[in-house]
Structure formats: C-alpha cells, structure tokens
Amino acid sequence: MVERESDDSTEPADVLVLRKGTHGVPIERYADALRDRLPDLTVRLARTPAAERELIRDAEFVTGMALEEDRLERAENLEVFACAYAGTGHLPMDRLEQQGVAVTNASGVHGPNIGEHVLGSILRFTRRFHVGDRRQRRREWRHYQAHELQGSTVTVVGLGAIGEAVCERLEPFGVETIGVRYSPEKGGPTDEVVGFEPDPFHEALARTDYLVLACPLTETTRGLVDRDALVTLDPGAVLVNVARGPVVDTDALVDAVRSNWIRGAALDVTDPEPLPEEHPLWNFENVRITPHNSGHTPKYYERLADIVAENARRFYEDSGVELENRVDF
Known part of the structure; x- marks a missing residue:
C-alpha cells in the first residue's frame, strides 16, 4: 500500500496538484493516480485556495487544469507546469515563458x-x-x-x-x-x-x-x-x-x-x-x-497520470530527456 501524504501538510511537495478537477470526477483520484505511479516522490493535493497559495511558493513541479496569475506570482521556484488539459490557451503563457517555466499538456489523453x-x-x-x-x-x-x-x-x-x-x-x-x-x-x-x-x-x-x-x-x-x-x-x-x-x-x-x-x-x-x-x-x-461531452472518459485521470508521472521522473532524475508533450511558446 502506498503511503498517502496528508493534504493539510505545509511541507514542500515534489509534485503539487492544484484543486480544480474536471468532468465531475474528484481531483483526489488524479492525486492518488500520481501517488501510485510515483512512490518515491511526495505528491500533495492543495485542496483549498489557502493551501494552493502556500504550497505553490516552493513547488518546482505543479500540475492542474489552470494556473491563475496570482498563483503564478507566488511560485518562486516553479520549473514545470503540467497542464491537465490538451489546450493551453487559457494559461498565462507569456508570464510562464518570462519566468522560464516549461509547460506540458495532456495531448493524447482524449x-x-x-x-x-x-x-x-x-x-x-x-x-x-x-x-x-x-x-x-x-x-x-x-x-x-x-x-x-x-x-x-x-x-x-x-x-x-x-x-x-x-x-x-x-x-x-x-x-x-x-x-x-x-x-x-x-x-x-x-x-x-x-x-x-x-x-x-x-x-x-x-x-x-x-x-x-x-x-x-x-x-x-x-x-x-x-x-x-x-x-x-x-x-x-x-x-x-x-x-x-x-x-x-x-x-x-x-x-x-x-x-x-x-x-x-x-x-x-x-x-x-x-x-x-x-x-x-x-x-x-x-x-x-452534445454539450462538449466527447472529452468525458472514466480513464481521464489514469491516462493523464501516466504522462505527468513520467515527466516528473524525467525532471527529478535530470536525465536530459525532453519532457513529453512539451508546449512550444
């Protein structure tokens, strides 16, 4: 059994999961899927706005559906943002580029x-x-x-x-x-x-x-x-x-x-x-x-976690291997 990290902890996370989910599926399932794939890394879910503001300050690797400007302003050490959507047009891409943050997307999940x-x-x-x-x-x-x-x-x-x-x-x-x-x-x-x-x-x-x-x-x-x-x-x-x-x-x-x-x-x-x-x-x-429903699948978080976990391994192993689904600015 993989030990679950306490979501109310303020200790730094190797992989920080932001709180917004998608398709009506609890975001906890995504965090759990990452933990299953990354037993040697600390995966923490920021379940409240306050937790996001606190934990993103030291986070190097963050994943989520969106990244608001005020969160990005607090991200002093952010190096990778793993977007949980295939599209990244909703992200502050100019700011991310200015701060030297690598961005990946969820291409292939759907x-x-x-x-x-x-x-x-x-x-x-x-x-x-x-x-x-x-x-x-x-x-x-x-x-x-x-x-x-x-x-x-x-x-x-x-x-x-x-x-x-x-x-x-x-x-x-x-x-x-x-x-x-x-x-x-x-x-x-x-x-x-x-x-x-x-x-x-x-x-x-x-x-x-x-x-x-x-x-x-x-x-x-x-x-x-x-x-x-x-x-x-x-x-x-x-x-x-x-x-x-x-x-x-x-x-x-x-x-x-x-x-x-x-x-x-x-x-x-x-x-x-x-x-x-x-x-x-x-x-x-x-x-x-149909109401923009073709993207719904019960396997969404599982497929997304496969991509993001592999990128987290590449990032922390400093293997020199290019991140999967890296987005060009």
Missing part, C-alpha cells in the same frame, strides 16, 4: 474516447438511427432508407492525437481518408494529406462524405468551415465537429441545414457555447448536439 464519439456520430448518420428512434417513439413499424459507410470519403481536419485516433478507428470500415494539416509534406495516417490553402482544401471538400473537425482553434482554423466550404460539400455530406465551435461559421451552418446544403451535423462544440436555449440549431432533427 484519443480513444473522442475517437469513439466521432465514430458513433458518423454511424448514427450512416444508418440513420435518429429516424429509427423517432419511429420507435411513435410505435411505427415502417422501413426507411439508410446509407453505408464502406466506400465513403472521410476528411479529417487536424492530424494530432485525436485525428490519428479517429483515423485508426475508421480503418476497418473500408473508407477513403483525406487528412488536412499545416504541413502536408509530413504525411499522416490518411490515404491523402492536403494543407489549409483554399484550393486544395475545397477540392478535398468536394469529394467528402463526412467532414470531421479535430483541429485546434487558431487564426487559420477560425471560420474555416464557412459558407464557401459548406456550399462546396456535397448535399449528402455530414459535418462532425469535436474541435472548437468557432472553427465553423454558425450562421452559415444554420443556412446550410435549412437549405439542405448538407445532410446534417454532429456538434459537440458550438459557437456560442453554451448554445442558447432559443438558438435554431436545437430544433433541427438532422443536427445532433
């Missing part, structure tokens, strides 16, 4: 669950389960037409850990895949790779049956799926967005659904988010909305 979410969304539209649900509610035994995924073309925008997980799960279905990434010369797990330039991107859209957005939100991807993109898609195409809401022009999407420019959309993210109750997207039968 691959299996978001990959499954995307596959489920595609299959729902392929086999038109929403139509079956409606007929079951009406107790109506009447056949309806469906589609077949085999032979379709799936375009995946973003070939990071999530995009790769999507492609891996699509492989047994006999589809053609097109990847979109900043550096197409790097290739990827798809049959073809193109860049974000308008001409190759729109040429890919014209051949696409299912468009999966799994990219970060950047100046390049903001509004990427605009009116031109939606008109270029085949009317039988389906949009699946597990990236960020602003990657899609929401007004153009509403017009696309109303005017049958596309067959439908599965949206785990929206713009704005949360989606207001009166928004028209709620009312379309061929739009499937």
Whole structure:
C-alpha cells in the first residue's frame, strides 16, 4: 500500500496538484493516480485556495487544469507546469515563458474516447438511427432508407492525437481518408494529406462524405468551415465537429441545414457555447448536439497520470530527456 501524504501538510511537495478537477470526477483520484505511479516522490493535493497559495511558493513541479496569475506570482521556484488539459490557451503563457517555466499538456489523453464519439456520430448518420428512434417513439413499424459507410470519403481536419485516433478507428470500415494539416509534406495516417490553402482544401471538400473537425482553434482554423466550404460539400455530406465551435461559421451552418446544403451535423462544440436555449440549431432533427461531452472518459485521470508521472521522473532524475508533450511558446 502506498503511503498517502496528508493534504493539510505545509511541507514542500515534489509534485503539487492544484484543486480544480474536471468532468465531475474528484481531483483526489488524479492525486492518488500520481501517488501510485510515483512512490518515491511526495505528491500533495492543495485542496483549498489557502493551501494552493502556500504550497505553490516552493513547488518546482505543479500540475492542474489552470494556473491563475496570482498563483503564478507566488511560485518562486516553479520549473514545470503540467497542464491537465490538451489546450493551453487559457494559461498565462507569456508570464510562464518570462519566468522560464516549461509547460506540458495532456495531448493524447482524449484519443480513444473522442475517437469513439466521432465514430458513433458518423454511424448514427450512416444508418440513420435518429429516424429509427423517432419511429420507435411513435410505435411505427415502417422501413426507411439508410446509407453505408464502406466506400465513403472521410476528411479529417487536424492530424494530432485525436485525428490519428479517429483515423485508426475508421480503418476497418473500408473508407477513403483525406487528412488536412499545416504541413502536408509530413504525411499522416490518411490515404491523402492536403494543407489549409483554399484550393486544395475545397477540392478535398468536394469529394467528402463526412467532414470531421479535430483541429485546434487558431487564426487559420477560425471560420474555416464557412459558407464557401459548406456550399462546396456535397448535399449528402455530414459535418462532425469535436474541435472548437468557432472553427465553423454558425450562421452559415444554420443556412446550410435549412437549405439542405448538407445532410446534417454532429456538434459537440458550438459557437456560442453554451448554445442558447432559443438558438435554431436545437430544433433541427438532422443536427445532433452534445454539450462538449466527447472529452468525458472514466480513464481521464489514469491516462493523464501516466504522462505527468513520467515527466516528473524525467525532471527529478535530470536525465536530459525532453519532457513529453512539451508546449512550444
């Protein structure tokens, strides 16, 4: 049995866990998962604001969902902040860079669950389960037409850990895949790779049956799926967005659904988010909305702890090995 450190102690911690959790799962599970993997290091959970302010003063290695400016001001010895999210746009990155703090993220943690979410969304539209649900509610035994995924073309925008997980799960279905990434010369797990330039991107859209957005939100991807993109898609195409809401022009999407420019959309993210109750997207039968839920998995803290514990070992062993998932400033 691993000895648990008292969370109310003010003794310095080798690894300090900040108190904010995610997905409704107690943050204690993350701290325990780290302790299981780091029996030779002191892992301490700062369970209150006061504990955070006190313990972060001497901490060299800190992990958490966020790092507020006032906490960073107190962090006199901080060398590594292991962000517990894949995205780091919410962090004070300029300040962290100025203070020489290395930042890592949780890239790869979401691959299996978001990959499954995307596959489920595609299959729902392929086999038109929403139509079956409606007929079951009406107790109506009447056949309806469906589609077949085999032979379709799936375009995946973003070939990071999530995009790769999507492609891996699509492989047994006999589809053609097109990847979109900043550096197409790097290739990827798809049959073809193109860049974000308008001409190759729109040429890919014209051949696409299912468009999966799994990219970060950047100046390049903001509004990427605009009116031109939606008109270029085949009317039988389906949009699946597990990236960020602003990657899609929401007004153009509403017009696309109303005017049958596309067959439908599965949206785990929206713009704005949360989606207001009166928004028209709620009312379309061929739009499937989930509340930014594709990231939920009971394995989140376990996968995150694997990454962060390995980085803590590398840090304290001074092995010279680069930290995993290190973020470039």
